[in-house]
Amino acid sequence: MTAPSQPATTIALASPRALRGEVRVPGDKSISHRAALLNAIAHGSAEVANYAPGDDCRSTLSCLQRLGVAIEVAGGGRVRVQGQGLDGLREPAEVLDCGNSGTTVRLLAGLLASRPFLSILSGDGSLRSRPMARVVEPLRQMGASIWGRDRDRLAPLAIRGGQLQGLTYRTPVASAQVKSAVLLAGLGADGPTEVIEPAPSRDHTERMLAAMGARVALAPGVVRLEPTERLQPLSLTVPGDFSSAAFWLAAACLHPDASVVVRGVGLNPGRTGLLAVLEQMGARVRVEQPRLDGGEPVGDLVAESSALRAVDIGGATIPSLVDELPLLAVLACFARGTTRVRDAAELRYKESDRIAAMAAQLTRLGARIHEHPDGWTIEGPTRLQPAEVDSAGDHRVAMALAVAGLAGSGVTIQRADCVSISYPGFWADAAILGAQVHA
């Protein structure tokens, strides 16, 4: 059989003889969330093309609809958002269900902190176990009335919005979600807001705010925003998600007979740290037709079978490849030498504890991986063995394990349907490239 039309809980993959072809990955998840949220508070109508098809970005749309924003979802990833200004948002009659999406809950918390009504934000079991004090604290410093479960550490969050003051905030972690929450609150504050990060995180919010006419000043690791009454709507085509393309780049590098092209991928430098690391590892990956699209750099990516060597990474590089670290753990299993990943404790607070999940599941496949509080040590190369593994319900863990199976000797993945969070067509694309996918 090839690609299943319905998601299945368990997926078995055999390693194909060759991995070849061309795919287009879904629209970027981070940019899609922001395009919906910011256009919802702009004055006028915008059309967002190639809006990310996964469950996370659908959660953002349904929360905005509950806040009274008119949104039309047409076929082919086209979303029309009718912005009525920040003042156009209305008190929701129900709890805002953010599903599995950290970006939805944290960015909405910032946006709603200045709105004069009550909002309750919640989500699934994973989201309700992720840290929220990181947004509650700065929003309170701005004057927001916001509470959460477990002494304000966990969702559900309750917000009764009101007048906020501008703030200069030094974030303890490099997090685009925290930075964006503070900036979105700052839009409705009575003075300028500044966020200073320990290392630069992805900058999609500030790029988009600037493109919509907000007064934003940028320096590496520092953003300053003046309160902004009117945002202009921004129609855009969302570039392909580098974090989704990364799975195919890695699979192609690791498979002995592979050549894969991924077209139209976003190449914002805050997101493409994996490209530099792959180069350091000796990977045959190149960017073709680099161009600018909607203010974001975009290009086609080509990856081929490669002999990889180990790397040592940490420090300020981590935020630029934070979502690719589970995949880097897989790459390291095939690379010659000892790979060390440090300073990545943030991985423990993602959709699952990704440090623990990857260590446990790769061990089942025969990897030599040792878990640290802030990362892993991985010895390579290892011939991975087929085994049954569990995704922990985490989309990026599921797809990283799929790459391990495609490049190794096959794998059976339980709870594999969670790929729908960011990449509903993942198994179909695996089949396009030559994989046998058994549901």
Ligand code: S3P
């Ligand atoms: C995201 C920021 C990152 C990233 C997440 C998406 C965003 O999280 O891991 O997948 O869209 O702002 P943190 O801000 O928690 O680092």
